[in-house]
Amino acid sequence: MKIFNSLVLSASSALVVFLGASSSAQVSYEQILNAANAPENWLTYNGGYSAQRYSALDQITTTNVDNLQLKWTLQNQVFGAWQSNPIIVDGVMYVTERPNTVMAVDAVDGRVFWKYRHIPAENAVVCCGANNRGVAILGDMVYMGTLDARLIAIDRVNGQPLWNVEVGDVDLAYSVTMAPLVVKDKVIVGVGGGEYGIRGYVIAFDALTGEEVWKTYTIPGPGEANHDSWEGDDWEHGGAPVWITGSFDPELNLTYWGVGNPGPDWNAGQRPGDNLYSDSAIALDADTGELKWYFQFTPNDAYDYDSVQVPVLADMVWRGTPKKVMMWANRNGYFYVLDRVNGEFLEGKPYVTVNWSSGLDENGRPIQTPQPEGMPTYPGNQGGTNWYPPSYSPRTGLFYFTAWEGYASIYRPEESEYVPGQAFYGGGFSVLAPAPDAPTIRIGRTNPINAWTNEVGYTSVKAMDPQTGEAVWSFEQFDVSDSGILTTGSDLLFTGGREGHFHAIDARNGDLLWKLGLGGQIVMAPVTYMVDGIQYVSVISGNSLSTFALRNQ
Amino acid sequence: MKLLFLKPRSRLSILLSIIVTGPLVIQPSMAQDTGDHTYSSEAILAGLGVYNRQCALCHGPNGSSIDGINLSQGVFRTVVTDDDLRAVIADGSAAGRMPSFLLSTDEMIGIVAYIRAGFDPEGIGASGIGDPARGKLLFEGKGECADCHRVNGVGPRTAPDLSNIGAIRSPTSLQRNIVDPATALLPINRPVRLVTRNEETILGRRLNEDSYSVQIIDSNEKLRSVRKSDLVTYEIGDAPSKQPTTLASDEVADVVAYLLTLRGLQ
Numbered sequence: 144m145k146i147f148n149s150l151v152l153s154a155s156s157a158l159v160v161f162l163g164a165s166s167s168a169q170v171s172y173e174q175i176l177n178a179a180n181a182p183e184n185w186l187t188y189n190g191g192y193s194a195q196r197y198s199a200l201d202q203i204t205t206t207n208v209d210n211l212q213l214k215w216t217l218q219n220q221v222f223g224a225w226q227s228n229p230i231i232v233d234g235v236m237y238v239t240e241r242p243n244t245v246m247a248v249d250a251v252d253g254r255v256f257w258k259y260r261h262i263p264a265e266n267a268v269v270c271c272g273a274n275n276r277g278v279a280i281l282g283d284m285v286y287m288g289t290l291d292a293r294l295i296a297i298d299r300v301n302g303q304p305l306w307n308v309e310v311g312d313v314d315l316a317y318s319v320t321m322a323p324l325v326v327k328d329k330v331i332v333g334v335g336g337g338e339y340g341i342r343g344y345v346i347a348f349d350a351l352t353g354e355e356v357w358k359t360y361t362i363p364g365p366g367e368a369n370h371d372s373w374e375g376d377d378w379e380h381g382g383a384p385v386w387i388t389g390s391f392d393p394e395l396n397l398t399y400w401g402v403g404n405p406g407p408d409w410n411a412g413q414r415p416g417d418n419l420y421s422d423s424a425i426a427l428d429a430d431t432g433e434l435k436w437y438f439q440f441t442p443n444d445a446y447d448y449d450s451v452q453v454p455v456l457a458d459m460v461w462r463g464t465p466k467k468v469m470m471w472a473n474r475n476g477y478f479y480v481l482d483r484v485n486g487e488f489l490e491g492k493p494y495v496t497v498n499w500s501s502g503l504d505e506n507g508r509p510i511q512t513p514q515p516e517g518m519p520t521y522p523g524n525q526g527g528t529n530w531y532p533p534s535y536s537p538r539t540g541l542f543y544f545t546a547w548e549g550y551a552s553i554y555r556p557e558e559s560e561y562v563p564g565q566a567f568y569g570g571g572f573s574v575l576a577p578a579p580d581a582p583t584i585r586i587g588r589t590n591p592i593n594a595w596t597n598e599v600g601y602t603s604v605k606a607m608d609p610q611t612g613e614a615v616w617s618f619e620q621f622d623v624s625d626s627g628i629l630t631t632g633s634d635l636l637f638t639g640g641r642e643g644h645f646h647a648i649d650a651r652n653g654d655l656l657w658k659l660g661l662g663g664q665i666v667m668a669p670v671t672y673m674v675d676g677i678q679y680v681s682v683i684s685g686n687s688l689s690t691f692a693l694r695n696q
Numbered sequence: 697m698k699l700l701f702l703k704p705r706s707r708l709s710i711l712l713s714i715i716v717t718g719p720l721v722i723q724p725s726m727a728q729d730t731g732d733h734t735y736s737s738e739a740i741l742a743g744l745g746v747y748n749r750q751c752a753l754c755h756g757p758n759g760s761s762i763d764g765i766n767l768s769q770g771v772f773r774t775v776v777t778d779d780d781l782r783a784v785i786a787d788g789s790a791a792g793r794m795p796s797f798l799l800s801t802d803e804m805i806g807i808v809a810y811i812r813a814g815f816d817p818e819g820i821g822a823s824g825i826g827d828p829a830r831g832k833l834l835f836e837g838k839g840e841c842a843d844c845h846r847v848n849g850v851g852p853r854t855a856p857d858l859s860n861i862g863a864i865r866s867p868t869s870l871q872r873n874i875v876d877p878a879t880a881l882l883p884i885n886r887p888v889r890l891v892t893r894n895e896e897t898i899l900g901r902r903l904n905e906d907s908y909s910v911q912i913i914d915s916n917e918k919l920r921s922v923r924k925s926d927l928v929t930y931e932i933g934d935a936p937s938k939q940p941t942t943l944a945s946d947e948v949a950d951v952v953a954y955l956l957t958l959r960g961l962q
Contacts, residue, residue: 222763223793268788268795270753557749565798571748573757580869581882585761586754592904596883621907642906658908 169282170232172327176393182632183673185231187388188277188322189532190629190670193456194390196534198671201633202678203693208635208647209657212694214679215253217246219686224587224666228277228322228532228627229681229688231672236681237280237299238688242273243289245297250681251674253690257302263291268564269318270338271586276388276667277322279330281350286330288319294332294348306353310334310346316564317341322388326398326429329356333385337403337449340380340567345389345400345425347432357432361385361402361420369437372417380561381414382406383421387451387530392467392483397426397435399456399469399483403449407569410556411445418443422450424471426486436486441475441509445556446499447524447572448475453532455542456483462610470535470609472544474526477503480609492612494605495527495546519575523552523600525586525623532627532668534636539650541615542607543628543636550584550600550623551575574599584623588641588664597621602640604628606653616653618646627668629680639665643684661689736809739802743810746803754794758864759815768815769863778808815866826946831954834947841951844938847958853917854901855937856885860960870952874943877936887937888912890922891929898922 170186178184178191182199190196203211219225221241229238229248235256236248243261248254263273267290278285284296284305292311297304310332311317316339323332329347337343343361348354361383363370373381382405389400405414405421420434422441427434441448455470461480469483476497480490488507498521500509514520525547533544557570574583582595602620607613624640631637636650641664647657663685671680681690751759751767759767774789775781782804788796799807835841844855861870872880888910890898900914910930911921924930941948 266788266796270795273793555748562798566750566795568749568753571750571752573748573752577883578880579872580758580865582884583757585756589761589763593906594882594884594904596902596905598883619907621905640907644907 168233170280172281172325175281175325182671184233185229185670185672187230187279187324188228189388189390189453192326192391192393193535194388194453194532195455195457195537195630196532196628196668197536197538197630197632199632200671200673200678201631202673203631203635203671203680204633205635205649205656207693210694211647211657211659211680211691213659214251214690214692216690217248217253217255217688219683219688222686224272224274224664225683225686225688226274226276226666227683228667229670230278230280230322231670231681232280232299234674235299236672237278237285239275239277239287241275243275243287243295245278245285245287245302247299247302250672250679250690251677253688259297259302259304261287261289261293261295261304261307263289264313266564267291267313267318268316268339269320269335270566274320276320279323279325281325281328281330284350286323286325286350288321288323288332290318290320292317292319292334294319294323294330294353296330296350296353308348308353308355311336311341311344314564315339315341319386321386324388324391324398325350326391329429331389331398333361333387333389333400335384335386335403337382337384337386337406338408338566338568339564340406340561341382341384342379343383343385343402345385345398345427345432359427359432359434361423361425363419369417369419372419374415377414377416377418380406380563380567381418381421382408382567383418384449385451386449387453387532390454390456391429392456395426395467395484396429397483398429399454400425400427401449401451401454401471403451404447405444407559407561407567408447409445409554409572410559410569411443412556413558413569414443416443422448422475424450424454424469424481424486426483438479438481438486438488438507440471440473440477440479440507443511444475445513445554446475446520446552448473448526449529450474451530452528453530454483455533455535457535457537457609459540459609461489468609470533470542470607472528472533472542472546472605472607474522474529475499475509476522476527477509478542478607478612479507480612490609490612493527494607494614495548495603496521496551497527517553519551519553521551522547523550523574524554524572525550525584529625531625531666534628534630534668536630536634536636536650538632538634539606539630540608540610541650542609543630543638543650544605544607545624545626545628545638545640546603546605546617547600547623548603548619549597587625587666588622591662593622593642604636604638604648604653606650618648618653618655620644625664625666629669629671631671637669637671637680637682639667639669639682639684641665645669645682645684645689661685661687663687739806739809740813742802742806743808743813744806744815746799746807747810747815750797750799751807759811767811770812770814778812781808781811814863826949826951826953828950828953828957830947831950831952834943834951835954839941839943839947839951853913854915856901858955859958862956862958863960865955867952867956870955871948874941874948874951876940877938878934878940881936885936887933889929889931889933890927892922892926893928 626639661684
């Protein structure tokens with residue numbers, strides 16, 4: 144018996160040596176800093192601190208991409224939109240499934256090493272589905288935020304929870320759906336609950352102990368700058384959640400976050416003022432959380448134009464001058480280029496039909512043109528784009544994102560009373576449809592039949608030139624898409640859509656090079672990684688996570 | 697490979713339905729099913745407001761946006777009685793996916809009434825105006841409806857089957873479809889004309905479509921799935937294949953009354 148055991152042990156040790164698929168080496172901050180130079184891993188939600196979702200891997204090319212072959216599929220056991228974004232470290236994939244389960248998966252064959260399941264408190268509420276968008280990693284721990292507003296550190300080797308701390312008050316409808324961001328020795332998350340009258344914040348915890356280090360509200364309190372952008376006690380339940388992972392510039396020591404809608408969502412008249420820092424980009428000191436600058440895209444928003452888009456960072460010569468820029472296709476229908484050193488507005492242009500505003504002034508502030516009651520507002524409630532992660536390729540110099548075209552909503556603002564923990568909408572909206580009772584686009588897609596058609600809205604994946612604010616190409620889909628974008632060192636662009644097609648597109652000109660119907664909506668951004676010299680691309684469609692590599696590899 | 701993509705047609709104007717107020721009585725069959733009996737028209741109308749504010753975001757305008765649930769048709773995952781309905785609304789359900797809603801007593805009465813009335817404040821009244829038996833004769837005869845529409849296994853399949861139309865459309869919508877079909881036609885039902893590279897012309901009606909293909913029922917009642925890359929022409933008709941009816945208004949009311957009796961296989 145004893146001999147048998149030791150034989151088994153030595154056999155599995157040998158496997159570890161040969162396959163290298165279960166390394167337990169710690170993930171250091173320096174590794175994350177240099178993620179761009181080690182593209183075999185995908186270390187953060189956005190693929191690195193600059194959040195470009197660009198991988199230098201180039202084994203799969205524009206000429207061989209039609210040799211892609213399915214290597215494995217992992218089935219989710221929970222129905223519902225699977226928005227999770229896997230991270231991959233040394234051949235191990237960490238991916239979450241609804242509501243708050245983390246799995247460690249062999250990235251080569253899809254077999255599961257362990258599964259950690261957190262069951263959220265029964266009174267946890269979220270507006271738009273029990274979503275979780277993934278984990279962060281540092282050292283020997285992976286970190287997951289939860290629907291009941293907790294942050295949990297999990298041993299990345301054996302899946303055991305190490306600490307579990309409160310991020311927000313679940314009784315007041317705080318939640319965490321985003322993947323945390325690790326910066327240095329801290330884990331940083333934001334809170335959801337913009338439909339429930341929370342007061343949003345970004346909060347940092349010591350990565351080893353879970354101790355709170357700093358917390359910065361996205362709505363300034365009495366005595367703080369810009370508190371006067373709210374009246375009365377509106378600020379106490381004014382929303383401004385942060386539910387998508389931000390980015391980080393190590394040279395400036397600034398973390399960047401997109402802030403969501405003010406509350407109540409649709410009744411702007413009920414909360415006079417600009418409602419700072421709702422619908423803004425904010426820059427926070429990575430060590431202290433101190434607010435260094437902000438830029439508000441949509442003051443006194445009446446349309447639910449959360450600015451939770453991923454802040455994408457790049458250093459470039461911008462119109463002749465070297466700049467540290469931030470590129471931002473906003474839910475409000477405008478594409479912006481900001482100077483991320485100080486938040487200065489450099490450029491802003493509409494990329495879809497916009498009628499809530501007639502343009503931007505020289506500081507980037509929109510000139511608002513509210514539509515008459517009962518008339519459609521463009522873009523509609525889900526926006527010209529939304530939280531779907533964009534990509535920037537330093538090779539093409541283009542910024543890629545998913546836009547919704549021809550999509551409008553009719554808003555019905557109403558007075559809403561704030562009741563702690565309860566829905567705080569301030570009215571509602573309907574999606575503009577060509578005939579009464581016609582089916583329309585919903586928040587997600589669960590029906591294989593598209594009975595609403597492109598007359599209600601459709602996708603345009605846009606390749607935006609940040610130098611001009613104009614798209615150089617666009618790639619259209621019949622239905623709308625909530626899929627993010629991945630670009631690679633071989634000028635490939637991968638994206639999905641609600642129709643379930645997984646597309647490989649030439650990032651230079653928008654030509655479709657390869658596609659495969661995977662059957663379910665793709666509501667995450669594909670990722671790529673390399674194990675043992677083979678490049679893989681993973682995508683989640685419906686309830687399946689599918690991983691591809693070239694045939695014969 | 698080049699993606700063939702067709703631009704949406706120009707947008708049609710929106711018709712806002714007018715809510716008709718007046719005394720309403722719940723249909724007997726519905727009352728028996730639910731165990732509760734009468735809902736006032738005021739409650740149903742109040743419920744419409746509550747629904748639009750609180751529920752439509754997830755459940756959709758027709759109550760059918762969540763899998764396995766169709767609120768307007770009384771299809772639920774767990775709810776049987778009105779008490780169940782109230783409990784789900786007040787306490788939430790499905791592991792937090794359905795949040796809890798703190799409603800006033802009037803709002804709760806209203807939302808339950810609205811759901812139980814099939815989202816249709818004016819519907820029950822309208823069904824009392826026309827005569828379903830006369831409507832059936834008109835549908836099959838003078839109205840020429842049965843020339844294209846199929847009901848309970850009888851008639852052609854080229855136009856949408858109407859066997860359950862009374863369960864999925866409001867009377868207002870049915871009336872508009874008869875009187876002014878161009879403004880009431882659902883986009884998916886627009887007539888299409890396809891010409892393939894092989895010079896085959898296909899006429900029909902769409903069942904489904906995505907970026908790369910379209911699924912239709914053709915004029916020979918065949919199911920066809922056609923790749924857009926195989927097409928040289930793809931036309932989506934602006935106008936429906938039917939013209940506004942020449943029936944008199946009381947005859948239209950009869951046809952609507954008949955259509956409202958069509959509630960699918962029971």
